[in-house]
Amino acid sequence: MSQPQLNTWQSIQKEVLRRIHAREWPPGHTIPNEVELSKEFGCARATVNRALQALAETGVLERRRKAGTRVALRPVSRVTFEIPLIREEISNAGQSYEYRLLSRDQAPPANWASALGSTIALHIQSTHHADGQVYVVEDRWISTQTLPQAMSEPFETQSANEWLLANIPYTHGDINFAAMGAPDTIAELLNCPADSPVLVIERVTWDHDNALTAVRLYYTPGHRLESQIGA
Amino acid sequence: MSQPQLNTWQSIQKEVLRRIHAREWPPGHTIPNEVELSKEFGCARATVNRALQALAETGVLERRRKAGTRVALRPVSRVTFEIPLIREEISNAGQSYEYRLLSRDQAPPANWASALGSTIALHIQSTHHADGQVYVVEDRWISTQTLPQAMSEPFETQSANEWLLANIPYTHGDINFAAMGAPDTIAELLNCPADSPVLVIERVTWDHDNALTAVRLYYTPGHRLESQIGA
DNA sequence: GAGTGGTCTAGACCACGGT
DNA sequence: CCGTGGTCTAGACCACTCG
Numbered sequence: 001m002s003q004p005q006l007n008t009w010q011s012i013q014k015e016v017l018r019r020i021h022a023r024e025w026p027p028g029h030t031i032p033n034e035v036e037l038s039k040e041f042g043c044a045r046a047t048v049n050r051a052l053q054a055l056a057e058t059g060v061l062e063r064r065r066k067a068g069t070r071v072a073l074r075p076v077s078r079v080t081f082e083i084p085l086i087r088e089e090i091s092n093a094g095q096s097y098e099y100r101l102l103s104r105d106q107a108p109p110a111n112w113a114s115a116l117g118s119t120i121a122l123h124i125q126s127t128h129h130a131d132g133q134v135y136v137v138e139d140r141w142i143s144t145q146t147l148p149q150a151m152s153e154p155f156e157t158q159s160a161n162e163w164l165l166a167n168i169p170y171t172h173g174d175i176n177f178a179a180m181g182a183p184d185t186i187a188e189l190l191n192c193p194a195d196s197p198v199l200v201i202e203r204v205t206w207d208h209d210n211a212l213t214a215v216r217l218y219y220t221p222g223h224r225l226e227s228q229i230g231a
Numbered sequence: 232m233s234q235p236q237l238n239t240w241q242s243i244q245k246e247v248l249r250r251i252h253a254r255e256w257p258p259g260h261t262i263p264n265e266v267e268l269s270k271e272f273g274c275a276r277a278t279v280n281r282a283l284q285a286l287a288e289t290g291v292l293e294r295r296r297k298a299g300t301r302v303a304l305r306p307v308s309r310v311t312f313e314i315p316l317i318r319e320e321i322s323n324a325g326q327s328y329e330y331r332l333l334s335r336d337q338a339p340p341a342n343w344a345s346a347l348g349s350t351i352a353l354h355i356q357s358t359h360h361a362d363g364q365v366y367v368v369e370d371r372w373i374s375t376q377t378l379p380q381a382m383s384e385p386f387e388t389q390s391a392n393e394w395l396l397a398n399i400p401y402t403h404g405d406i407n408f409a410a411m412g413a414p415d416t417i418a419e420l421l422n423c424p425a426d427s428p429v430l431v432i433e434r435v436t437w438d439h440d441n442a443l444t445a446v447r448l449y450y451t452p453g454h455r456l457e458s459q460i461g462a
Numbered sequence: 463g464a465g466t467g468g469t470c471t472a473g474a475c476c477a478c479g480g481t
Numbered sequence: 482c483c484g485t486g487g488t489c490t491a492g493a494c495c496a497c498t499c500g
Contacts, residue, residue, distance in 0.1 A: 001399070021438075022395070023400055028396070074316060075396075075401075076309055077313070077314035078312070078313055078314070079308055079311065079314060080310065081310045082309055082313075083308035083309070083310055083460075122453070132454075134442050169254055170306075171461075172460060173251055174457070174458075174460070175457070175458050176455045176458070177408060178410075178456070179409075179410035179429050179430040180410070180426075197411055197429070198410050198428070199410040223409065224408065225407060225408040225409070226406070229267065229314075229436075230402075230403050
């Protein structure tokens with residue numbers, strides 16, 4: 001019963017996870033409160049609190065004042081993807097990276113970029129290559145209203161993505177993943193038949209209430225986004 | 232300089248974010264250390280620590296002992312998806328839910344399910360419906376070695392997913408997202424032409440070193456996974 | 463109302479990692 | 482070496498929410 005002094009929050013977290021995995025504390029079970037656990041483990045309540053709070057953030061535990069701490073009925077699967085710079089994504093994989101600007105003009109934004117809200121925007125199409133092969137096609141719209149300074153950027157050697165990250169602060173964004181048949185022009189660039197199923201990541205970035213940019217990334221067929229689930 | 236007493240970690244976090252977004256602390260900038268900030272804000276160091284640690288977890292700050300705390304050069308985009316029970320995903324959207332078992336037999340696992348490692352496994356195919364329309368096709372393999380108790384489950388009214396979550400503990404999993412052309416049998420179920428681009432989520436779940444189950448979810452064409460990015 | 467988690471404090475010691 | 486973040490403690494008060 002009395003543990004041999006667990007006094008780091010990580011060791012407490014580990015022990016709590018062990019009990020959950022071993023079904024000593026099955027799903028739905030209300031576990032002892034912080035004071036009791038701190039007595040059992042021989043540590044301060046704050047240490048137990050740190051451990052349990054971290055587990056609550058990952059969805060393993062559910063905590064409510066007065067009601068106590070319960071083992072989540074459904075260990076909510078929470079998947080986190082890191083979205084790296086494409087250049088890093090490629091060079092981290094040990095491949096050579098190349099960026100090519102395809103077009104740069106101004107036009108009314110595509111429907112999917114309508115969040116930019118203006119009648120005209122800077123439109124930049126480019127490709128990112130890994131070991132000489134096209135890896136992803138970038139189709140980007142930049143608001144000329146909120147980012148007039150983008151008008152004077154060539155985007156010939158530095159991708160819009162990198163320029164934006166380095167120079168434009170943003171507060172939040174929307175992102176979504178979908179499967180799509182590659183449109184003709186994209187398919188040509190990706191060296192695949194038209195309508196090939198490709199993974200598309202669409203992102204809109206904001207600074208407070210101002211939409212800055214909307215981008216679509218068309219990945220080469222077969223591309224996978226991988227991640228881990230921890231319970 | 233002296234703030235009007237910021238003494239909750241959330242208010243400190245907010246102020247730090249404000250300075251970052253306002254470029255008072257630009258990317259790469261080393262911010263004052265915890266002791267200095269606690270003096271400026273008029274609070275305990277632990278409170279500052281709590282705020283900065285949370286920001287470091289989200290990738291906004293980078294912290295190293297002795298080196299101090301820097302504003303991340305590239306505010307790492309970290310996207311988190313919650314993977315709900317399909318039933319909840321549908322009923323939360325205000326639609327009626329229906330589950331249908333299509334087949335249940337034993338066979339050698341498909342290639343993508345080879346993590347199960349055995350020569351034979353329980354194979355369950357089913358569909359989940361929203362408002363009478365097929366929403367997702369579930370193609371699942373369950374290890375008969377590690378989960379012999381699954382053999383006696385009919386999975387006729389309760390989906391394998393829900394049975395597993397309710398009864399089988401797991402420690403971790405691999406997950407990946409890809410675009411795929413719908414195979415003939417899947418396309419028929421989804422009421423779409425063969426080879427239609429569909430989003431596929433593939434998941435393998437483990438209990439310590441034992442692979443429990445591998446599942447593929449084929450989403451109806453046009454399905455999107457949506458999330459937010461916070462900077 | 464009362465029990466539980468949420469948070470703050472002031473102080474202390476430790477561990478890492480630049481210099 | 483020694484500055485910085487990482488963590489623990491003991492105690493306190495507060496805020497939520499269940500009954």
